[in-house]
Amino acid sequence: MALVLKDLMTIQRQLKAQSFFLIIILFIAAFMQQGPILFAFITFIAATQAITALTYDELCNWDKFANTLPITKSDIVLSKYLLGIALMLIGLTIALPFAFLISYIADKGETINFFLTFSLIVTAAFCLLALLLPIYIKFGSVKGRMVLIAACFVPGFLVGLLEDHIAQFLPKFLELQNLSFFAPIAGLVILWLSSLISTAIYEKKDF
Template sequence: MKGLLYKDISIMTRSFKGNILLLMALYGVLILVTREAYLAYAMTAVWGIYVASTINYDEQAHWDAYAATLPVTPGQVIGSKYLLCAASTAIGAVLSLALVFLAGVGGAEYTLGILACAEVSVLMNALLMPITYRFGAAKSRAYLMIIVFAIVFGACFVAQEILQNRMLRDSANMDIALQSQTAIVVGAVALSLLLTAVLYAISYTVCVRIYAKKEK
């Protein structure tokens, strides 16, 4: 598993180093200058896409044929992708959260917004990776565009609208409302994390079966 992770990390470092640095610099400067948190949401959601892109390089190098000769199981091959995707998204979320607080616009609402976008990124890859292994990297690009525009930016827009609406609400009975909202938010966060974990596990299982059939 360590070797598989090292291989994917090496691909990301060599192939996407410039893109990642540009992403961090561009979004970082814009967040600090404009103090707009939705840019952090977008950066968090996009961060995990780079992991799914490594499948394209595997396909071009005929990695699957070579991997079949190694003492690794389909579960380990796919597991390294899913583990790296989750780790990459977590790193993106932490960096986004740090930039938001440096810009002076941090708060519980923005933390929840970044967490929501991180979950969207994980779920997006959970949907994308089985499609990529099933239909190939070339055909999956169209699915990727649909997923990015329909889910990622849609989720970021909805998160921003929700935060703005909450800021405009009447402050009457704030203490009672705050206690009620806090309980609801905590429950919603716990439920969403559980649902994300379940869907991610289902996606992993489906992807392993697809990959195992390709090896036969």
């Protein structure tokens, strides 16, 4: 928890700046009557801040100092995951009543689709964090950006290439939408597996 607190103190100025943009996004979401926009913005900000904490650590050679302390490398890695999860959950919890009210008014009282969207966005947030942290821990802030771009480009290229085949299976996926409420559990499992990978990567790094 001390490591998480250290990261929060490191990024506190950026969090204050992002809160200003959150107010702007709130007005945009209300104007467009699209509550989930708030969730998408918070997911992006939370993941960005977790990476920002890693970048600051890299710039000041924090890892060299941290590895002289009586803490394990797994604790150092785990603190980044806890930071990302905490920021996401706090942000999503704060935005939930506003997004719910906007969606409730826009959909005239129908809430089932809202909670379905919320569940999928939470899952996407976990998966995004699970993708970003191992890449940045392995390659650092500079090379990590390049690897991330490549990692996003390849799936996008494959989707465009296999668009006709994916369309054939889309109705079958839509039939499973009722199971989407359990998707965050799968997201947590993916995040846990990602933490194991990140820990293995970090333990092999030479500081």
